[in-house]
Amino acid sequence: EFPFEETPDQEKATQEIKADMxxxxxxxxLLCGDVGYGKTEVAMRAAFKAVMDGKQVAMLVPTxxxxxxxxxxFxxxxxxxPVNIEVLSRFKTRKEQQEILDRLTKGDVDIVIGxxxxxxxxxxxxxxxxxxxDEEHRFGVRQKDKMKKLKKGVDVLYLSATPIPRTLHLALSGIRQMSIMETPPQGRKPVKTYISRWSPSILKRAVLREVLRGGRVFVVQPRVxxxxxxxxxxxxxVPQARVAMxxxxxxxRELEEVxxxxMKGKIDVLVSTPIVESGLDVPMANTLVVKEAHQLGLSQLYQLRGRVGRDREMGYAYFLIPGREALTADGERRLQALREFAQLGSGLKLALRDMEIRGVGNLLGTQQWGHVSQVGFTLYCQMLEETVQKLQGKEVKHEKEPQLELAQEALLPPEYVGNEKVKISLxxxxxxAQEEDELVVLESEVRDRFGPLPPSARRLFALARIKLLVKDLGGEKLIKSPKGLFLYLTPSTPLTWNILSPLAKKGFIKLQxxxxxxxxxxxxxxxxxxKLLKEMRESVSFEQTIKEEGVKV
Structure with missing residues (x-):
């Protein structure tokens, strides 16, 4: 019944999901596959299996x-x-919604999409x-809190082309299982991507060429x-084009009609906000123009680009900006990443790059992009382990990972470590790493495999060592601010007045x-x-040694 030839990745993902269920x-x-690579088909097979096992299925989508x-x-x-499918959204009247809810409660609806x-x-x-x-990151914080209740005790499948760093990290670190679909559909061509300064002439040329070849165009800008x-x-x-917003x-109803x-070809050019970024399937739409592209995130830009080139025709994407001076450093790197990863199957690579752009400092510290209860992946794993230990009746030692905010670019650049999976594993x-020796061994391994460390990689290992030193000193966070560099300590810090006073006299620290x-x-x-943090740690060790010897005497 499947109208297309099944890709090996689709088959493999289906088997993995079946085994999980x-x-x-x-x-x-997490099912990670590029836009148009057949994630929905795999999801439908999972849904069919659940229904055949006598279960109901809920599919959550952002729009x-x-x-x-x-x-x-579906x-x-x-x-x-014999599968009963319903859709629950604001397009349904209150009466229609209530009828669907009643049937859902009775078990008369097998699959509900909403x-x-x-x-x-x-x-x-x-x-x-x-x-x-579908695209979990598009939901708000309150909605995600409600999701937790819905997901309790049931099978959960996430679909994403460019998962947000937190989701991706959970998957690549083994907390969440992951299936990757990298095989493009037969005949699919990569979208030609251009990044240029905004000008009406570029807009005219892009729209006119698509309209003349009988295709459709998305013209997008960030705000209404x-x-x-x-x-x-x-x-x-382009006066001959039929344009709508x-x-x-x-x-x-008006939005649905447009x-x-x-989709039916009665409109040539759709001028819109990024509302069209997720899932809209219009095979004849093969040109995208994004105005003020620098104001959108990497995942959004990638999803938008995925709206075009879904047919066998060549797709074109134009990301237009006011000028280089309007770009932040991160904005420029996002646009550069899109140009660099123009080939098919780039979604996962872009998600990994997004993780780097948002800062490895977040990977090393507790900030985890506003989720995992705001505690970060490392701390989340630690809390999970502590909970298991409690359930097993074991004594739990509480350790909190320090937070570093030093505004440093610290990463393994793509020209140094090209394989994205190897990179994320590193x-x-x-x-x-919990000991400095682990980092020494790891740094040596990286050198052996990839050659001398570039500056950003050296900073990455330096920050990892600094994090361990801050932890040893009972530090909660180390933050760079306009007023200087500040180390925040927990009440359990081993740093005493006897240690701090000499350092203050030498001018290494200032007590406030x-x-x-x-x-x-x-x-x-x-x-x-x-060097300063090591000296502080050595002072702590020296004082502890004196205390121990004093006790022995």
């Missing part, structure tokens, strides 16, 4: 448009099977067995403000009340910083 513990798997499109896809796929409406209190299942979450003006510009530049502030007409080992300590070194000079 048959295991005694609930599935928690109403995507919910409607998935509903059509309905078409299962038309020859937006965050599925997370409402009035949504009750008779026997929920599988939750499919100015969208009407942009639509008028397109109409003036789409954004989240439109009435639901999207439907665009990051994981660096982050989990009790805490924090101001370290009188340049935060950019990691060698000097490491």
């Amino acid at each position: 048959e295991a005694p513990h609930p599935m928690d798997r 109403t448009i995507l919910a409607e499109q998935h509903y059509e896809t 309905t078409q796929r299962f038309k020859n099977h 937006t965050h409406r599925l997370l409402s209190k009035d949504v009750k299942f008779q026997d929920l067995g599988l939750v499919i979450i 403000e100015g969208l009407e003006k942009l639509a008028e510009t397109v109409k003036r530049l 789409a954004h989240g502030q439109m009435k639901e 999207m439907y007409h665009f 990051y994981k080992r660096i982050a989990q 009340g009790e805490y924090p300590l101001r370290l009188m070194v340049d935060s950019q000079d990691l060698e000097a910083l490491e």
